[in-house]
Amino acid sequence: MTAAERVDDQHVDDRYLDYAGSFNRLEDEVCLAAPPESAMSELTADFSALAARVAEHRVDYDRRPTRYAGMSGLPHPILVPYEVHEDGPTSTSGTVEFGLRHMGNENVVHGGIISMMFDDFIGMFVSRSLGSGSSARTAYLNVDYRSMTPVGRPLSVSAEIASVQGRKAFVEARICDGETLCAEAHALFVCPADQMWPGVAGLGD
Ligand SMILES: CCCCCCCCCC(=O)SCCNC(=O)CCNC(=O)[C@H](O)C(C)(C)COP(=O)(O)OP(=O)(O)OC[C@H]1O[C@@H](n2cnc3c(N)ncnc32)[C@H](O)[C@@H]1OP(=O)(O)O
Structure with a gap:
């Protein structure tokens, strides 16, 4: 069963898979990088701003795509x-x-x-x-x-x-x-x- 075949829930669609997949890419790069001090300060500010933007879209437990994606083996920030x-x-x-x-x-x-x-x-x-x-x-x-x-x-x-x-x-x-x-x-x-x-x-x- 491919990821695409499992995208059958209103909470998880192709756009969500792109969104979670691009976040996974960011996590991979953070794990590999050693930015110099100047770049690290800039990136810290960027991450904080990004977290605030994402936080604008918080929803209740049952409406969170992570609840369904994580339980289906689909791209997920942690699982x-x-x-x-x-x-x-x-x-x-x-x-x-x-x-x-x-x-x-x-x-x-x-x-x-x-x-x-x-x-x-x-x-x-x-x-x-x-x-x-x-x-x-x-x-x-x-x-x-x-x-x-x-x-x-x-x-x-x-x-x-x-x-x-x-x-x-x-x-x-x-x-x-x-x-x-x-x-x-x-x-x-x-x-x-x-x-x-x-x-x-x-x-x-
Ligand atoms: C649709 C959604 C599906 C999602 C799946 C995603 C995967 C993620 C799954 C998880 O990670 S769940 C989170 C991690 N687990 C927990 O937090 C569980 C915490 N523990 C509990 O809630 C309770 O201890 C538990 C439900 C496991 C058992 O409590 P109960 O009050 O329901 O049962 P009880 O303690 O009476 O034990 C029932 C039987 O299991 C046995 N048992 C329980 N814990 C045991 C243990 N640790 N080792 C050996 N036997 C154990 C117990 O001896 C007994 O055996 P008998 O029926 O033969 O007498």
């Missing part, structure tokens, strides 16, 4: 964009590309960003799979970092529901660079007590 290629009731897979703004050590992804990507990717998958009306909450997310994760090229990402026990969904996920396992996650997502997973055939207790 990591990804594409879902295969999506079934118990498993999902796609691609993720980390940007320069996600770097920890040179040319590799910061470990905390990898955990954030897993949380978003798995949380949305669980919500799609076990019930769109249910809001999955991360109870735990254990990440094993197996090899350095490169920035700037497409990596594969996949997840599957290992089991569902009442309100608990146990999920496993991984990010790979070709044949190389970069990181894997073991997570528990819990459905709120006043809701219940609609359930998946073949899973459950």
Whole structure:
């Protein structure tokens, strides 16, 4: 599923993707640059003015494009964009590309960003799979970092529901660079007590 195919919400359209994408570009450049003192003062003033301009357009929670974009893997100021290629009731897979703004050590992804990507990717998958009306909450997310994760090229990402026990969904996920396992996650997502997973055939207790 490409970003364009996922632009089906009134809150997220092509203009929003350009807007968020250009902000991502700015974040990448800020992470790479060491402006001299004079340029830094000028840029600080420009950033402050820009923040004030954007602040003129603040809206309530439900009308914010970031709420929908971030939950769909689309370009977002903070979350990591990804594409879902295969999506079934118990498993999902796609691609993720980390940007320069996600770097920890040179040319590799910061470990905390990898955990954030897993949380978003798995949380949305669980919500799609076990019930769109249910809001999955991360109870735990254990990440094993197996090899350095490169920035700037497409990596594969996949997840599957290992089991569902009442309100608990146990999920496993991984990010790979070709044949190389970069990181894997073991997570528990819990459905709120006043809701219940609609359930998946073949899973459950
Ligand atoms: C449509 C929108 C979808 C959005 C998805 C986007 C992805 C983002 C997802 C997130 O990041 S959510 C934000 C991060 N997570 C949190 O802030 C959750 C904070 N914690 C809680 O709200 C509650 O602790 C929690 C909902 C996880 C559980 O509280 P509950 O009162 O609902 O349940 P309870 O404590 O009774 O636990 C239910 C079961 O889960 C088990 N459990 C809960 N936390 C556990 C834990 N940490 N480890 C192991 N087991 C755990 C607990 O033992 C129990 O097992 P049993 O039913 O077998 O007795």
